[in-house]
Amino acid sequence: MGCGTSATAVTHRETPETDEAVKSPSPALTMKAAVLIQRWYRRYMARLEIRRRYTWNIFQSIEYAGEQDQLQLSSFFTYMLDNFTQLNGNGPDLISQLLDPVLDPWFDRETCYKTISIPESYTGPRISFPLSVSDTNALLSAFKEQQVLHARYVLQLLFETKKLLKEMPNIIHLSTSYTKEITICGDLHGRLDDLLLIFYKNGLPSAETPYIFNGDFVDRGKKSVEVVILLFAYLLLYPDHMHLNRGNHEDHIMNLRYGFTKEVMQKYKTHGREILQLFQDVFSLLPIATVIDAKILIVHGGISDQTDLEMLNSIERHKVKSALRFPRHSLEQLDIGQSHRLGKRMRSTDSSHSSRSYTENHRTPSLRKRRCGVSRRDSGASTSSSSSSSSSCSSLCSPRTPSCISPQTYPSSPSTPHNVLQVPFLDSLCSVPLPSPPQQEQEWKQIVDILWSDPKTQEGCMPNTFRGGGCYFGPDITQRLLHQHRLQLLIRSHECKQEGYELCHDGKVITIFSASNYYEEGSNRGAYIKLGKELVPRFYQYQVSRTTRRLTLTQRVRVAEGSALRALKEKLFAHRSELMAAFQQYDQNETGCVSVGEWAKVLESVLRLDLPWRTLRPHLVHLAPDGSVEYQSSFEDVGPGAPLPQVAPNLAETLFRYRTDLEIIFNIIDKDHSGLISIEEFRHTWRLFSAHLGVAIDDSAIDELARSIDFNKDGSIDFTEFLEAFRVVHKLDMKEQLSQKMGRKKYS
Amino acid sequence: MAPKKAKKRAAEGANSNVFSMFEQAQIQEFKEAFTIMDQNRDGFIDKNDLRDTFAALGRLNVKQEEIDDMLKEAPGPINFTVFLTMFGEKLKGADPEETILNAFKVFDTEGKGVLKKDYVTQMLTTQADRFTSEEMEQMFTAFPPDVAGNLDYKNLVHIITHGEEKDQE
Numbered sequence: 001m002g003c004g005t006s007a008t009a010v011t012h013r014e015t016p017e018t019d020e021a022v023k024s025p026s027p028a029l030t031m032k033a034a035v036l037i038q039r040w041y042r043r044y045m046a047r048l049e050i051r052r053r054y055t056w057n058i059f060q061s062i063e064y065a066g067e068q069d070q071l072q073l074s075s076f077f078t079y080m081l082d083n084f085t086q087l088n089g090n091g092p093d094l095i096s097q098l099l100d101p102v103l104d105p106w107f108d109r110e111t112c113y114k115t116i117s118i119p120e121s122y123t124g125p126r127i128s129f130p131l132s133v134s135d136t137n138a139l140l141s142a143f144k145e146q147q148v149l150h151a152r153y154v155l156q157l158l159f160e161t162k163k164l165l166k167e168m169p170n171i172i173h174l175s176t177s178y179t180k181e182i183t184i185c186g187d188l189h190g191r192l193d194d195l196l197l198i199f200y201k202n203g204l205p206s207a208e209t210p211y212i213f214n215g216d217f218v219d220r221g222k223k224s225v226e227v228v229i230l231l232f233a234y235l236l237l238y239p240d241h242m243h244l245n246r247g248n249h250e251d252h253i254m255n256l257r258y259g260f261t262k263e264v265m266q267k268y269k270t271h272g273r274e275i276l277q278l279f280q281d282v283f284s285l286l287p288i289a290t291v292i293d294a295k296i297l298i299v300h301g302g303i304s305d306q307t308d309l310e311m312l313n314s315i316e317r318h319k320v321k322s323a324l325r326f327p328r329h330s331l332e333q334l335d336i337g338q339s340h341r342l343g344k345r346m347r348s349t350d351s352s353h354s355s356r357s358y359t360e361n362h363r364t365p366s367l368r369k370r371r372c373g374v375s376r377r378d379s380g381a382s383t384s385s386s387s388s389s390s391s392s393c394s395s396l397c398s399p400r401t402p403s404c405i406s407p408q409t410y411p412s413s414p415s416t417p418h419n420v421l422q423v424p425f426l427d428s429l430c431s432v433p434l435p436s437p438p439q440q441e442q443e444w445k446q447i448v449d450i451l452w453s454d455p456k457t458q459e460g461c462m463p464n465t466f467r468g469g470g471c472y473f474g475p476d477i478t479q480r481l482l483h484q485h486r487l488q489l490l491i492r493s494h495e496c497k498q499e500g501y502e503l504c505h506d507g508k509v510i511t512i513f514s515a516s517n518y519y520e521e522g523s524n525r526g527a528y529i530k531l532g533k534e535l536v537p538r539f540y541q542y543q544v545s546r547t548t549r550r551l552t553l554t555q556r557v558r559v560a561e562g563s564a565l566r567a568l569k570e571k572l573f574a575h576r577s578e579l580m581a582a583f584q585q586y587d588q589n590e591t592g593c594v595s596v597g598e599w600a601k602v603l604e605s606v607l608r609l610d611l612p613w614r615t616l617r618p619h620l621v622h623l624a625p626d627g628s629v630e631y632q633s634s635f636e637d638v639g640p641g642a643p644l645p646q647v648a649p650n651l652a653e654t655l656f657r658y659r660t661d662l663e664i665i666f667n668i669i670d671k672d673h674s675g676l677i678s679i680e681e682f683r684h685t686w687r688l689f690s691a692h693l694g695v696a697i698d699d700s701a702i703d704e705l706a707r708s709i710d711f712n713k714d715g716s717i718d719f720t721e722f723l724e725a726f727r728v729v730h731k732l733d734m735k736e737q738l739s740q741k742m743g744r745k746k747y748s
Numbered sequence: 749m750a751p752k753k754a755k756k757r758a759a760e761g762a763n764s765n766v767f768s769m770f771e772q773a774q775i776q777e778f779k780e781a782f783t784i785m786d787q788n789r790d791g792f793i794d795k796n797d798l799r800d801t802f803a804a805l806g807r808l809n810v811k812q813e814e815i816d817d818m819l820k821e822a823p824g825p826i827n828f829t830v831f832l833t834m835f836g837e838k839l840k841g842a843d844p845e846e847t848i849l850n851a852f853k854v855f856d857t858e859g860k861g862v863l864k865k866d867y868v869t870q871m872l873t874t875q876a877d878r879f880t881s882e883e884m885e886q887m888f889t890a891f892p893p894d895v896a897g898n899l900d901y902k903n904l905v906h907i908i909t910h911g912e913e914k915d916q917e
Contacts, residue, residue, distance in 0.1 A: 054784055597776060
């Protein structure tokens with residue numbers, strides 16, 4: 001304890017011993033000072049930790065809510081398909097191609113690559129089959145240089161991969177006796193940097209360095225194409241030492257929303273659709289699981305209480321093209337059992353039905369396009385069939401069927417015919433033919449459970465209503481399955497983890513996640529596992545860093561927090577009218593204020609994200625001098641990206657909310673990738689979309705909208721420009737940029 | 749309605765009266781803090797979570813031994829009611845910048861505005877609520893001393909205080 005001879009007189013306003021200002025600080029004083037500093041610093045760190053955690057919560061909630069949102073898109077496509085199979089009347093369009101898997105998966109269309117020639121001007125990597133190490137090296141360096149592989153090679157690669165995968169069983173069995181160690185990686189989600197970092201740290205795939213990649217190679221990240229090409233290339237090069245498990249994002253419908261489809265279409269304007277078709281086939285052919293030394297099971301998501309490895313091994317996995325599309329056994333469109341927003345379930349009735357019809361006259365009241373973000377706790381409390389409680393509603397398109405859900409009879413409406421299945425379809429009921437025989441249904445559920453489930457601390461097995469597919473499985477389920485098959489460990493991915501990995505179920509379940517900075521720069525590390533003969537996992541962590549100067553913990557938290565809060569504010573903005581309506585119920589006198597409690601209640605009831613609203617309040621809204629919340633202040637610093645076309649307010653909001661979905665739809669409709677669609681197509685699509693969402697928009701409003709955005713008045717719409725108007729921007733961003741230029745006080 | 753000492757309360761065990769001690773708004777805030785700390789959302793927080801929760805709520809004058817004692821006295825795992833019972837009042841706010849600066853100045857007898865890294869380490873890890881070496885390292889990573897080993901504590905205090913302000917607004 002340092003005591004100098006000359007001391008600066010100090011005054012402690014807070015502590016009682018102010019009168020004891022001595023020349024040299026006494027031991028008591030130094031102790032007091034130390035305590036103050038220690039406490040103060042610890043409080044700061046604890047606050048940082050709280051911020052980090054709720055930031056994480058925000059990201060996760062929005063992500064899962066988004067997953068539910070997206071399934072909405074899939075149901076919309078189904079709807080579109082069934083109502084208007086050909087939008088332009090000229091034959092099947094991309095939508096049908098994309099959503100209607102060709103019956104014969106071995107259809108030889110993929111040899112079309114032979115007709116594609118490579119122009120002289122092509123400067124990208126050239127590869128030849130069968131692949132050799134020089135080809136994979138060429139790919140690696142090319143991708144590092146941001147080059148794009150020519151469509152012909154992509155198609156050829158996919159064709160070869162498909163051939164190879166066809167020969168593989170559903171469950172791959174590996175042994176550590178031939179190799180030193182196996183490396184197991186989790187979700188990559190199109191992060192090429194992470195993959196390259198893993199290869200750099202751990203070595204390229206080879207006979208000495210075998211790898212297992214546990215699914216979710218694509219979507220979200222910007223380099224999904226490159227990632228998956230590399231993985232497939234190594235698979236072709238070392239089929240015995242490179243192993244890929246299917247993830248829930250190896251699914252063409254998920255790809256529509258989460259970016260892979262878009263990325264392919266952008267990078268491959270001419271051949272994108274064929275490439276996507278092949279990817280669809282290849283994805284469905286990926287093995288479902290890997291087992292090491294008959295002791296360690298590796299799957300992407302998890303298990304359920306009905307997981308049966310024998311059955312999994314025997315089914316035809318390629319038939320489950322997408323977890324979001326119930327398997328069909330005929331050419332007819334069979335809708336997925338859409339879970340009703342309020343959780344209504346219908347019991348399937350018996351007997352078959354030949355023709356199909358849609359009845360849309362059962363609109364339930366107060367139904368709109370809200371998604372229900374279910375909190376995990378709530379889902380634990382309620383069963384899958386709980387209906388009225390708002391917490392039980394699930395996504396609109398979940399990998400579930402009517403019969404998968406625990407049956408509960410509901411009063412059927414008077415006009416329900418007996419021989420059809422009444423399936424809730426958003427806010428209406430549709431009659432569809434009976435689903436496929438129980439066998440197919442069972443098989444489909446087995447796969448979906450493997451790809452979508454998450455572990456939980458509570459015992460038992462419950463439907464994963466948060467995600468809308470698969471189950472939550474407890475430690476007892478894990479124990480049972482491991483015991484049943486004489487396994488000792490389950491390795492899975494599917495969930496982003498702060499440290500890149502996490503253990504649960506008493507060490508029997510490991511989650512491994514390999515996309516660092518998944519939510520935001522600095523949000524999390526990535527990790528991989530190395531497993532040797534003794535089967536003791538070792539974890540290796542890393543984090544890709546874009547900035548040249550490494551950020552401190554505080555800065556990282558701040559960056560991630562800022563990003564999360566912006567996403568949250570956008571959510572608020574996109575639900576503005578609902579929120580305002582709810583606020584006004586508490587604010588009858590139109591003072592513009594409600595209490596903090598009321599504010600928090602409204603937010604949770606509308607957004608359903610299960611977030612700590614009171615803690616977040618300072619970042620989202622202003623307080624009046626009397627401590628009440630000025631609820632409109634949330635909407636002040638976000639606004640549209642470009643001058644809005646003349647649009648009715650609720651239409652505008654819908655557009656904000658579904659901007660991404662609309663973009664996807666437009667991209668698909670725009671076959672020649674001109675960026676333009678015809679007014680007729682626009683009207684058509686929009687009408688469908690709004691009918692599907694239950695937004696009450698009459699035709700004249702749509703026509704007006706179409707007219708107003710036909711900027712060139714030539715009958716076509718530049719939808720990029722149109723969508724730009726509905727991108728939410730944060731006004732503060734512009735202010736920040738300005739003031740930064742002027743040089744503010746600096747933070748280290 | 750004066751808040752009782754936490755220890756005494758813990759000895760009484762969790763009871764429903766605790767909710768009447770606080771205003772609804774306060775309870776809601778506690779609940780949120782509790783939920784944030786309850787990472788796996790099972791309604792319970794463990795010892796490590798406890799310490800962080802304390803610290804975040806401003807209750808820092810709780811030593812590890814005290815926490816251990818409380819945990820022993822708690823009827824079971826710490827759920828929200830138990831939590832409320834054990835830790836009564838909540839202290840809001842942070843110490844003013846001046847106070848912390850003065851605390852540092854106690855050690856900076858020559859008034860240089862900087863302190864030697866080793867000295868700071870010694871000062872904070874060997875007395876009072878001792879810092880662990882990890883905590884010390886964390887501080888120096890976030891606020892690195894210069895090449896001569898001097899820690900600019902004024903800067904440190906300023907940034908943390910004003911960073912907090914900015915983030916709290």
